[in-house]
Amino acid sequence: MDEIVVGIDVGTTKICTLVGRVEDSNSLRILGVGIEPSDGVRKGIVVDLAAASAAIKRSVEKAERTSGLEITTALVSLAGAHVSSVNSRGAAGIPGGIIDAVDVARALEQAQAVAIPHDREIIHVIQRGITVDGQEGVRTPVGMHGFKLEVETHIITAAAATVDNIRQCVAAAGVEIQQFVLNPLASAEVVLTEQEREMGVAVCDIGGGTTDLAIYVNGDVWHTMVLAVGGNHLTQDIAHGLRLPLTQAEEVKKQQGYAIRSEVGAEEFFSIRPFGEDKDVRINRQDLAHIIEARIEETFGLIMQEIKRSGYDGLLPAGMVLTGGTSALPGINRIASEVLGMSVRTAQPEGLTGLVDKLDSPAYSTSVGLLRWATTMRDHDVVSSGGGRKRRTRGEKNMNLDSIKNWFGRLLP
Numbered sequence: 001m002d003e004i005v006v007g008i009d010v011g012t013t014k015i016c017t018l019v020g021r022v023e024d025s026n027s028l029r030i031l032g033v034g035i036e037p038s039d040g041v042r043k044g045i046v047v048d049l050a051a052a053s054a055a056i057k058r059s060v061e062k063a064e065r066t067s068g069l070e071i072t073t074a075l076v077s078l079a080g081a082h083v084s085s086v087n088s089r090g091a092a093g094i095p096g097g098i099i100d101a102v103d104v105a106r107a108l109e110q111a112q113a114v115a116i117p118h119d120r121e122i123i124h125v126i127q128r129g130i131t132v133d134g135q136e137g138v139r140t141p142v143g144m145h146g147f148k149l150e151v152e153t154h155i156i157t158a159a160a161a162t163v164d165n166i167r168q169c170v171a172a173a174g175v176e177i178q179q180f181v182l183n184p185l186a187s188a189e190v191v192l193t194e195q196e197r198e199m200g201v202a203v204c205d206i207g208g209g210t211t212d213l214a215i216y217v218n219g220d221v222w223h224t225m226v227l228a229v230g231g232n233h234l235t236q237d238i239a240h241g242l243r244l245p246l247t248q249a250e251e252v253k254k255q256q257g258y259a260i261r262s263e264v265g266a267e268e269f270f271s272i273r274p275f276g277e278d279k280d281v282r283i284n285r286q287d288l289a290h291i292i293e294a295r296i297e298e299t300f301g302l303i304m305q306e307i308k309r310s311g312y313d314g315l316l317p318a319g320m321v322l323t324g325g326t327s328a329l330p331g332i333n334r335i336a337s338e339v340l341g342m343s344v345r346t347a348q349p350e351g352l353t354g355l356v357d358k359l360d361s362p363a364y365s366t367s368v369g370l371l372r373w374a375t376t377m378r379d380h381d382v383v384s385s386g387g388g389r390k391r392r393t394r395g396e397k398n399m400n401l402d403s404i405k406n407w408f409g410r411l412l413p
Contacts, residue, residue: 032067
């Protein structure tokens with residue numbers, strides 16, 4: 001029987017619930033789509049519980065109607081400046097001389113024994129490298145001979161209160177969260193190739209309220225971060241510069257926007273009606289492009305600072321892959337390439353079947369990526385048919401024998 005997977009992308013601009021069926025060769029057929037304007041969410045953080053709950057509920061109900069299926073569990077996206085990450089190492093001695101899953105579990109437990117404040121919750125623990133007796137680059141250590149096992153991990157945490165608020169909003173729609181997935185990790189599932197992951201690449205998901213970045217080296221996640229700037233800031237700049245209401249500024253951005261001023265003709269005009277005017281005013285497209293170009297350059301300047309701060313700026317021969325709604329802006333990849341000094345391409349979900357007419361856009365990379373993440377989890381028995389994963393409290397063991405096998409299955413190529 002084909003498995004049904006569900007993802008809910010809780011964004012600043014939109015809530016998107018997708019229901020998919022995993023078919024032969026892991027292809028995805030989209031069975032249900034529920035897209036609703038986001039309400040009560042700002043920069044990835046819930047600011048109005050009732051409004052956010054209602055928007056999520058409407059999105060889930062739409063997906064249930066189009067798919068004819070009841071949604072009880074789902075993977076949910078996570079973003080916002082409250083997300084942070086830390087790298088940590090853990091080691092374990094091998095008493096028997098041959099590594100087994102229990103030894104790996106002990107090393108991972110040691111890696112997670114970092115001082116994480118009580119108001120933070122661990123979202124992902126991702127392996128970055130395994131060393132056996134000083135030999136680096138080990139992929140699957142179980143069964144190998146050795147005396148000392150070291151595991152390097154990338155631990156992603158989020159503000160526990162913010163996570164609980166999202167959990168509460170999703171629960172109000174009658175859905176239990178199987179797992180939170182960081183936005184750029186979900187997007188990477190659909191926009192990155194295996195070759196790019198191995199060579200070294202950054203995936204940059206520019207949404208409405210946040211810009212999410214993940215750096216992949218040697219096939220693994222090495223760094224993640226979330227910037228509290230996005231497409232909405234661009235809309236606000238246009239609204240301020242051209243004296244427009246935000247809704248009209250958003251339309252102008254989508255229909256007339258271009259990221260490179262020098263490539264817009266001096267004689268190109270469009271008509272709008274600003275605040276305080278009783279008739280339409282002609283606006284030069286170069287003026288609009290000037291506003292957009294300044295904000296885009298600033299955004300990628302911040303991204304470049306973060307990449308340099310991570311120390312991995314010299315490890316990205318495959319460059320950057322842009323996705324997210326704002327990445328659809330014409331000319332944005334060339335501005336990004338100039339500022340970052342690397343090759344940049346824009347990507348969106350591909351290879352889908354079913355109800356896909358609305359999903360043919362970079363804005364839905366995270367939404368589709370959640371389904372891809374769920375299928376990868378399924379392949380390694382992480383998602384049980386009963387649905388739902390018990391939330392760990394701070395005092396509990398973070399890994400057991402079964403989950404260590406799942407952990408390796410999910411995060412190793």
